[in-house]
Amino acid sequence: MKRLFLWILGIIAVLAVALxxxxxxxxxxxxxxxxxxxxKGDAASEARLVKHVPSGIFTRTDLPYGTGPAEVFxxxxxxxxxxxxxxxxxxxxxxxxxxxxxxVANYLKVLAGQGYATVGVEYSTGYGTSYPTPVRQVNAALGHxxxxxxxxxxxxxxxxxxxxSAGAQLAAQVANIITDPTYAGQVGIAPLIDPAQLRGVLLVSGAYDMQAATVPGGDMSWFVNTVLWAYSGVKDFVEDEQFTLASVAHYVTPNFPPAYITSGNGDPLSPQAERLAASLSGMGVPVSSLFYPADxxxxxxxxxxxxxxxxEGMASLDKMLAFLRTTLASP
Structure with missing residues (x-):
């Protein structure tokens, strides 16, 4: 019996070390x-939005924009x-x-009820997927x-x-690729639509500076380090020259499209959004923003x-819709 007990303890120890x-x-x-x-969080958000979805929305699901299993919209x-x-x-x-x-399916149906076509893009997030694959996929979806x-x-x-969130970063990076040939060359991705086709961007609760997100010892440092290690494919991602290009806030130009930018005052990413909005406005880019005081x-x-x-959620929607009406009405 003692030998069996020690054998079980040995297996547990090996499994613990392996884990x-x-x-x-x-x-x-x-x-x-x-x-x-x-x-779990997405499911809860979708459930709350059901009552806001207008009737009669026509939806086509899982339309392919590429050959990969995640390349659908x-x-x-x-x-x-x-x-x-x-x-x-x-x-x-x-x-x-x-x-x-x-x-985001129900939120996009809410927007469709305002007279727009809306598209929800899927992209790869699983094991083995790393930067810049999702950037290429979003670009490919636009082209398709x-x-x-x-x-x-x-x-x-x-x-x-x-x-x-991360989708706002991807949208901002692809927008910069479309509107700045120099940046597109640095990233190594040729845009598949013309700048004139891209009338504006909606950037919600996004991260735009990877270095700013990695504050040592912060409450969320373990989370940030884990996801950026996985996404970049490099453990020391801060020093990776190619991944620094994902910090799109450092590369925007006056050619960036008109933008609606918002984040909540309890969102740790809000300072990045506020700095991006200020930077774009300083360059003369039309920016509509919604931020709340810290208190x-x-x-x-x-x-x-x-x-x-x-x-506050309704205020963001209203301001987003006002931005869309103004931006899409412009020549």
């Missing part, structure tokens, strides 16, 4: 836990849509390693949507690129805008 090494040598075991948590059209519509192409969040287009505009019922000359109560969390049961 410890797995978490130390790779970010992906921790990522699995994060992916599960994000999935959903299309929403308002009831009785006639003629080609301006399109909002939305890139979902999830810290670059989680989330899915299903997590533009090339197939007639079949989709959209106007390819009136594209809005949007995103939340606003209740403190608005990351992605507060998806909660349309709050006055």
């Amino acid at each position: 410890f090494l797995a978490f130390k040598l790779s970010p992906w075991p921790t990522v699995l836990v994060i992916q599960y948590a994000f999935g 959903d299309l929403n059209l308002p009831p009785d849509a006639t003629g080609p519509l301006p399109v909002i192409v939305w890139v979902h969040g999830g810290a670059w390693i989680a989330g899915s287009k299903a997590g 949507i533009s090339a197939n505009a007639a079949d989709l019922g959209i106007d390819p000359s009136r594209i809005i690129l949007a995103g939340d 606003h109560e209740p403190a608005l969390p990351h992605e507060y805008q998806f909660n349309l049961d709050t006055p």
Whole structure:
């Protein structure tokens, strides 16, 4: 019996060491836990939005824009849509390693109810996917949507690129690729739509400076280090020359498209959004922004805008729609 007990203890010790090494040598075991948590959060957000979705939205799901299993998108059209519509192409969040287009599906139906075509883009987030694959995929999705505009019922000359959280970073980076040939050359991705087609961007609760997100000893440092290690594919991602290009705030130019930018006052990423808005405004880029003072109560969390049961969530939606009307009406 004693020998059996020692044998069991030995197995437990080996498994414990193996588990410890797995978490130390790779970010992906921790990522699995994060992916599960994000999935729960997305489901709760979608459930809250159901009552805000207008009736009659026509939806086509899992339309391919490439050959990969994650290279699909959903299309929403308002009831009785006639003629080609301006399109909002939305890139979902999830810290670059989680989330899915299903997590923003109802919000995009709410926007479609305002007379827009809306597209939810899927991209790769699983094990083995690293930067800049999602950037290439979002660019490819735009190219496909533009090339197939007639079949989709959209106007390819009136594209809005949007995103939340990590999706906002991806949207901002792709927008910069489209509007700045020098930056596109540095990243090594040729844009698949013309700058004139991209009429504006919606950037919600995003991260735009990877270095600023990695504050040593911060409450979220373990989370940030894990997801950026996984996404960049490099443990020392701060020193990786190619990954520094993902800090799009350092590379924007006056050619960046008009932008709507918002973050909640309880969101640790809010300072990045505020700096980006100020930088773009200083360059003469038209910017509509919504930020709240630090002492606003209740403190608005990351992605507060998806909660349309709050006055702040509705205020963000109203200001977003006003931005869209103004931007899409401009020549």
